[in-house]
Amino acid sequence: MTGNFFELKNKQALQRGQRVALVATLATLLLALLKASVGWYYRAPVLVADAFHSVADLLAIFASYFGLWLAGKKKSDRFPYGLYKAETLITLMVGGLIVWAGVELLTEGLDKLQGAVDPVHFPLVPLLVSGLSVVLSLGIALKERQVGRAINSPSLLANAGESFLDVATSLVVLAGLLLRFWRLPYVEGAVILLIALLVIKLGGSSCWTAFLLLLDANLDPQLSHALEKQVNAIYGVKGQSEVRIRQAGPFHMVECVIYTRPTLSLYRAHELADKAEQAIAAHCPHIESVFVHVEPLRNELRSAIVPVSEINGMQSCVHGHFGRAPYFMLLRLNEHEAEIEDFYFNEFLGEPKFIGLKVIKAIIAYRIDLLFTSRLGEISFYMLKDNFVDIYAVDENQTVQEVVDRFRSDSLQAIMQPTHSVDHALVEQQTEPS
Known part of the structure; x- marks a missing residue:
């Protein structure tokens, strides 16, 4: 727009x-x-x-x-x-x-x-x-x-x-x-x-x-709340967005502040701002301009996924392969606490290939922010990045508690590229329409 x-x-x-x-x-x-x-x-x-x-x-x-x-x-x-x-x-x-x-x-x-x-x-x-x-x-x-x-x-x-x-x-x-x-x-x-x-x-x-x-009074607070709801529903927007509307003659001038993860690249932040602008333009008539400002959200409650070998609370050990882990732990992290929300059984273990891709499709529905893993394939990596997930490298057999402690001390290294590639022929075969 x-x-x-x-x-x-x-x-x-x-x-x-x-x-x-x-x-x-x-x-x-x-x-x-x-x-x-x-x-x-x-x-x-x-x-x-x-x-x-x-x-x-x-x-x-x-x-x-x-x-x-x-x-x-x-x-x-x-x-x-x-x-x-x-x-x-x-x-x-x-x-x-x-x-x-x-x-x-x-x-x-x-x-x-x-x-x-x-x-x-x-x-x-x-x-x-x-x-x-x-x-x-x-x-x-x-x-x-x-x-x-x-x-x-x-x-x-x-x-x-x-x-x-x-x-x-x-x-x-x-x-x-x-x-x-x-x-x-x-x-x-x-x-x-x-x-x-x-x-x-x-x-x-x-x-x-x-x-x-x-005097730039807001004469339509319901419209502001409706726009905030639309913007907050965009995948990748974290926290609660702020929308301000002022009217100049017959037109609305909209200012919006959206929050997202601090590690988001400039390109992805611009893409997120475009989505917010389009959402506002679709639901707000008589627009003169839309200004969207992207802010990093710090110390927020974030959700994390960890592939684990067992169900043993925070002492569960990290599994060495993301897609073939028998269980996944869903954590809620903030600045001071780590809470286990649930464990999920890997229902795709018996399938021959692209298990990681199928797992990713399942866990994205939980709007996760972080993934802690030791290995990650190419398709899974880019799919997670497209869905605003930060990925951190951890060692196999570390406990989840150790992973959380290292994350809070900023001693975990972010995974910036896949740890191993895939067979492109298999990818093409997998994506052919049935």
Whole structure:
């Protein structure tokens, strides 16, 4: 998963959000002008007030478009992480505008509770305009929510919530026009107050969320835990990985620290980091970047396998041939203790060849970290290395306790190559499909 792939994918998402915000801006502008003109001509103050409300929405949606446009700018020396947080900053401004619109609507509702209404003619045209406002606001809200969720845009989602409230507000305006015709202003004022309180709550929530994002707060701890679980399941990762997520505009920036054995080569550590990056990218949507840091894990609990000739606890003696040992001891080692977890009988002793390979396939399931042996064939050696197992040379007939003591004193020599080769013809015969 390369940075260029992330950049291309994110650029496409931002362009999609920009298009939706721009179309919504133009539609809201036309709707605000229509409301204001009809409200003024037909002397319908509630429709004029709704036009001012639409102007606030217009500013918020345009601000969202501007934020997405800024976020789509290329990275530079001055802004090496891009301008994605511009979209979050605009979300904060959008929330403030929504709160302001709610306060204005609240003032209007209070006026309606106290004012008297003069008789008017049936407001057919204002009613039609309000009905059109309901339909357009609903269409804008659905599209903003759909694209906002698809690209994880906080400002589009905030605008979608405000547009849904616009639908309710337009319905209130419809009711208000009829109630004004029937000279029942107090019900109209009460409903407007209710809508105003909902608008203020929505704007305040958007402001608070944007404020937390600008402070790099983790707003999705469940996602962090899920990613840690995915990374910890990778074979070769030891201990508990740490995943941190911060959001910049619509995108996630993920930092991950994974732990593995100290003897792992640089090449294998890079391979492990790639696997962690792929696991995160597969389970975390809207990624801008993934940074994986590999740390050696020391003094951890490790599992070890020892081929032994007998079952005699820690006094069991090491067998001279790994594959043909009658038993295998599974140990759990930490800095101060060695605990015998179990003994396993070698069920492959009666087979003519490749016993070591079959034993390796069986013991890998236990996710072992260490192998203590005196001899090891070529196939078994490379298979163990591919599964992140450290191999140490020990003498035949040493006790397991002596092996553990020498390992803790760093006096055991690591086996860096097979102790004996194999017949390649037999290998090819063994690997032929049946």
